[in-house]
Amino acid sequence: MARSGGSPYASILLVLCIFQVTVVRGQSTHxxxxxxxxxxxxxxxxxxxxxxxxxxxxxxxxxxxxxxxxxxxxxxxxxxxxxxxxxxxxxxxxxxxxxxxxxxxxxxxxxxxxxxxxxxxxxxxxxxxxxxxxxxxxxxxxxxxxxxxxxxxxxxxxxxxxxxxxxxxxxxxxxxxxxxxxxxxxxxxxxxxxxxxxxxxxxxxxxxxxxxxxxxxxxxxxxxxxxxxxxxxxxxxxxxxxxxxxxxxxxxxxxxxxxxxxxxxxxxxxxxxxxxxxxxxxxxxxxxxRLASNITTIDLSHNFLNGTIPANFSGLPNLQFLNFESNSLDTIPAAFEPPKAVIVLLSGNPVCDNPARAAGLCQPKSVSEAPSGQGPQVSIDCASCPTDKNYEYNPLSPIPCICAAPLGVGFRLKSPGISDFRSYKKAFEMDSTSVLNLSIYQLYIERYTWEAGPRLNMHLKLFPNNTNLFTMSEVVRLRQLLAGWEITLLDIFGPYELLNFTLGSYEDEFPDAGSSGLKKGTLAGILVGTIISAIAVSVVATFFMMRRRSKRQIVSRPSILSRLSVKVDGVRSFTLEEMATATNNFDDSAEIGVGGYGKVYKGNLADGATVAIKRAHEDSLQGSNEFVTEIELLSRLHHRNLVSLIGYCDEEVEQMLVYEFMPNGTLRDHLSETCKRPLNFSQRLNVALGAAKGILYLHTEADPPIFHRDVKTTNILLDSKFAAKVADFGLSKLAPIPDVEGTLPEHISTVVKGTPGYLDPEYFLTNKLTEKSDVYSLGVVLLELLTGMKPIQFGKNIVREVKAAYQSGDISRIIDSRMSWCPPELATRFLSLALKCCQGDTDARPYMADIARELDDIRRALPEGEDLLSVTSMETGSLATLTQSTSNSFITTTGEHFDSSHASGSSLMDSGVPSRMAVTPR
The missing domain is CATH 3.80.10.10 (Ribonuclease Inhibitor)
Incomplete structure (x- = not known):
């Protein structure tokens, strides 16, 4: 009896658990x-x-x-x-x-x-x-x-x-x-x-x-x-x-x-x-x-075709396989010289009667088996992994000799547009890991085999990131992405299907899951139990904290900043109590956002200042690199287009960053389909220019320069006048500095981090981070501004979709129809600039200074008075009045064209796209 009365917190925990279970169980299936x-x-x-x-x-x-x-x-x-x-x-x-x-x-x-x-x-x-x-x-x-x-x-x-x-x-x-x-x-x-x-x-x-x-x-x-x-x-x-x-x-x-x-x-x-x-x-x-330049496969075999082989077929740059077998072709042009890598089959044609001209092309071959293969065979000098678990070494891991349990995935391309996978293997790895949010070395293609169809059957292994096991939530997430057809592959790979999802060692962790595949229903029960416990523990922990705070018995630990000797001049150090007071003890009503780092709260300081407080969740505390990086960088960065750091809190088990408050939230909020007052073209142009100027400051005026590494619409915030400010420097890296001989390295070699859809393909592929990596990410943001689309949505990649529309000459179908007006010449220049930023070749992308200059030129070319919309329309709601008051050319969502007495500026980047453009709903 004495024991039962000794711990009131145990009783509280029990009551909370019973209450939570009652709430969950109170509903039933229809x-x-x-x-x-x-x-x-x-x-x-x-x-x-x-x-x-x-x-x-x-x-x-x-x-x-x-x-x-x-x-x-x-x-x-x-x-x-x-x-x-x-x-x-x-x-x-x-x-x-x-x-x-x-x-x-x-x-x-x-x-x-x-x-x-x-x-x-x-x-x-x-x-x-x-x-x-x-x-x-x-x-x-x-x-x-x-x-x-x-x-x-x-x-x-x-x-x-x-x-x-x-x-x-x-x-x-x-x-x-x-x-x-x-x-x-x-x-x-x-x-x-x-x-x-x-x-x-x-x-x-x-x-x-x-x-x-x-x-x-x-x-x-x-x-x-x-x-x-x-x-x-x-x-x-x-x-x-x-x-x-x-x-x-x-x-x-x-x-x-x-x-x-x-x-x-x-x-x-x-x-x-x-x-x-x-x-x-x-x-x-x-x-x-000539056929399209990106054609990989031409198979015209076993027909009754006659005449000559087109000479220009041998010049197709992406051609892998050319089959003319068993026809009536009698001539090979002198200019027909296919590269050695291209398989050319001619047997069964009269032209093969001239062996001197057709040497090497007329031997009958089986074309039903395209090249198959397996992953790289890497010799690793390590001790054996435990035999009682299905552990093995990841042959691609940058850290050798880590015994890990992979997930097995049976994966099949149902209608690929290639005949030889080898030259597209890297692109497949890059695309699939990007959407799965894995590092490229976590995907190991164990083998691939061509099947009738032809279809490409692959056996993949997904390895945890240099640890022994995936967490349960990671297993669930990966299963849902694969089984839900949420991977965005290059169009050339066609549709895919999941053949199996094998748990291996995870059978012991999740015994109900079964080897055939992980059931979300089963794991939902586990997750519900986990959530219930977490809620109960969280409430009890809060109870403890409040009791300790009320008695002024806070036990401090050494600040991580002091331990790392980080210079934090110009920013304030706040106590946990000050942060709790500013947010009404982190009340839900004060929460204004959430991200991978933690929750963000709106707070009011004792001096009356309104701030945004980013509070790290427990997982972020374990590795404090982002916390330290953000403080170290922002304490010495000052620019009107960068979010200002006001202070930080680093005590007990809490880490918080305190920023200036941005009342209009993130750029993504205003591009969302649910936004009731979407930005017009002028406002979007000003946001793009502000973001470019902020990043330009990082690249050229910060000392030393900085690569942001995570430019995206959720990291571009808008103040009360809708001016853009770049935020979140947790992943940023200092640019390279000259070596002892004065030579400036062109890149930083670093583990790939960032957000899928915004990642520079070259950086993702080579781990080489440059200032052009930020240029690519900003290019994606520019495309979002013009189209309203997300970088990856419904299996579509924004860069590929916009590029296809641009090349077809029909960009009207991808322009965001919620913009009430859109000058066609300026929108074309904006789109051309965005696509230049998103080119695969880093050298072909403009520098940030070029981007800012072009955006400023586009802004200056706006019809007289339209640039005022960037400041006034969202505040006054007078968009219709302002557009009617101008005498300049613009196009409405109905496609009506209004003549102008003012000529727009000519494009610095000629697009070749028709200048007249009616904005129609996507």
Whole structure:
């Protein structure tokens, strides 16, 4: 009895835990959906008991395997939003009751052994974004009702036994981007109605029984990048000449389709990278016009083509594979000299009767096996890793001999636009690790193998960052990114699919996860328990802190600043008590933001000054480099376009930085689609100029100069007059200084850090940080200012998307329609400057001084009076009045053009883009 009364804090903790569990358990799954899940379970056969949790408790609150739930505002129940039963060795059939899951967004039964039909009731789930049923044994026809799903983004029913026609109702899938229906038994024609799909990127219908003519109307699609229809029977059909008018097309693969007629002119497809028309009945000569310069593969083998081989084919700079086998070609031009790296196949043509001219090109070869490979074999002289765990050495780690547990990932490119992966391996590693937010050495491509299709099967290993294990949250994050198709790869790699996600040693850490894949439902229960405990512990810790503070018994520890001898002249040192008072004890109402470092609070100091207080969370305290770096740099930096550091707090277990308060928040806030008063063109131009001037100061006037290393829209803050100030110097690096001989190094070699989407590709690839790395990042910011898009969103990379629009001459479709006016000549100059900043070649990028100068010239070229908008429009709301008061040229969101008596300044960077531009919604 005495023990129970000895610790009131234990009692508090127990009560809090019980309270939190009660809150979580107080909600339950909607009864209709709970019954539907039970009906689904009754139709499934579960031989290895993967769904054992489905036999007890409430589906959402008992964390049924693969069931993810959320609450919606309209009622008090929890609703099933995701059904993730990927690769669980399930068989049986899909129950029609699945249509009762009215809030379901993701339906994922990939890589099981399901049979029977796809229930037509799926068409009732209008919230569906993803249907992934590929890799099963489903049969029957596709239900017309799928065409009701206006929000569907991805339909994957490939590698089943589905028969019948492709429903014409699919033309109503106005949000669909990916139609993967290959390797089935579909019959009939490809519906021409699919040309009405505005977002369609990938049409994969190869290895079916499709017939009839290829629909010419597919040329009317706006976004189509891949047509893959190999191994069908379009007997008597020719390749529509209209396909030359698909400006976005990257891959056209029509192998073994019984096609006849001549090869049409394809020079109107500016991005074409892969052309396979082999094993058809095509006649006539090969069009001699040059194809797109980025083409990697041309396969015209096994047709009835005659005449000569186009000499200019050998000059295509990215060509990997050129196959003319088994035709009637009789001439090789003298100018035809392909590089040695290009595989050229000519056997089976009359030209091979002249062995002197065709030497080395006419030997028959098997072209079905493209080069496969494996990761680098590195000899590491280390002791053996523990045999009781699946630990191994990462052969790419910069720190050798660390035993680590990798995650295994089966990964397949479903329609790559290349024939040889070796020269694109580095680009794949760079793209995938950028979106996964891993260092490039954490990805090890153990092996890759070409399969029929052709498709590229890869086995990847993801290693923790020089530690033994990933944290649980990291495992969950990586699984969600891979399984959610959230990796943005170069278009040339095409769509991908996750084949497996193997935990290895993590089975011991998360025993319920299973080797087939990590279930978010299972981990949700673990996370809920963790959160509950964290909340309880946090409250108790706060209780302790308040008790100790009230008694003035604060026990100090040596300041990390004093231990590191950091010079902090000109900034104030605050106590923890002062910070608590300024924020009302860090009340939630004072919180104005959160980032990787910690939370940011609005505070009021004793002298009446309003400040922003960035409070480090516990993980950030363990390594205080960012804290120290920011204080050391900002204490000696003073510029109107840099956020000022007022002080810091460094005592007990707390580290805080105190800045001037920026009332208009981050630039990203004002580019968000939810922003009620978006910035106009003049304001965006002034923000860009202010940010450029701030970074220019860092590069040229700071002593020594500084590379920011994390320029992005969330690190550009806006004051009360919407002037831009660059913030967050936690990742910054001092620029190199001359060596003893006076030579100035061109770069700093450092571990890659920064934000995906903003990272300089050259820095990411080589670890060489230069001032041009900040230029690239600012270029991305400029693109965001002009388009409103995020750097990486919905699988799209802003640089690639804008560059494609720029090259096509149609930049109006990417301009942010929320700008009420946009002078076309100036917007073109702005866009041209941004793209110059984002060039892959660092030497081709301008310096920051050039950027600031060009932005200032654009600002000066604004129609008279329009530059006032940067200061007044957000404060007065008088945008309409101001635009009407000017007599100068501008374009409204309706596309109306107003004549001007003032000529705009000419561009310093000629773009070649049409000067007239109507701003239309994206």
């Amino acid at each position: 009864p209709i959906e709970a019954n539907a899940l039970n009906a689904i379970k009754a139709r499934l056969i579960d031989p290895i008991n993967k769904l054992k949790k489905w036999n007890r408790g409430d589906p959402c609150t008992s964390n049924w395997t693969g069931v993810i739930c959320h609450k919606i505002p309209s009622d008090t129940y929890l609703h099933v939003t995701e059904l993730e039963l990927f690769k669980m060795n399930l068989s049986g059939t899909l129950a029609p009751e699945i249509g009762l899951l009215s809030q379901l967004r993701n339906l994922n039964f990939m890589w099981n052994n399901l049979t029977g039909n796809i229930p037509k009731e799926i068409g009732n789930i209008t919230t569906l974004n993803l249907i992934a049923l590929n890799g099963n044994q489903l049969s029957g026809s596709l239900p017309d009702e799928i065409g009701y799903l206006k929000n569907l983004n991805r339909l994957q029913i490939d590698q089943n036994q589905i028969s019948g026609p492709i429903p014409k109702s699919f033309a109503n899938l106005t949000s669909i981007k990916h139609l993967h229906m290959n390797n089935n038994s579909l019959s009939g024609e490809i519906p021409s109605e699919l040309s009405r799909l505005p977002e369609l990127l990938h049409l994969l219908v190869d290895a079916n029984n499709l017939s009839g003519p290829l629909p010419p109307k597919l040329a009317e699609t706006r976004s189509l990048k891949i047509i893959q229809a190999d191994n069908n029977n379009f007997s008597g059909s020719s390749i529509p000449a209209t396909y030359n008018n698909i400006p976005t097309l990257l891959k056209l693969s029509l192998r073994n389709c019984s096609l006849q007629g001549v090869i049409p002119d394809l020079t109107g497809i500016p991005e074409l990278g892969y052309l396979d028309l082999s094993w058809n009945q095509l006649t006539g000569s090969i069009p001699v016009d």
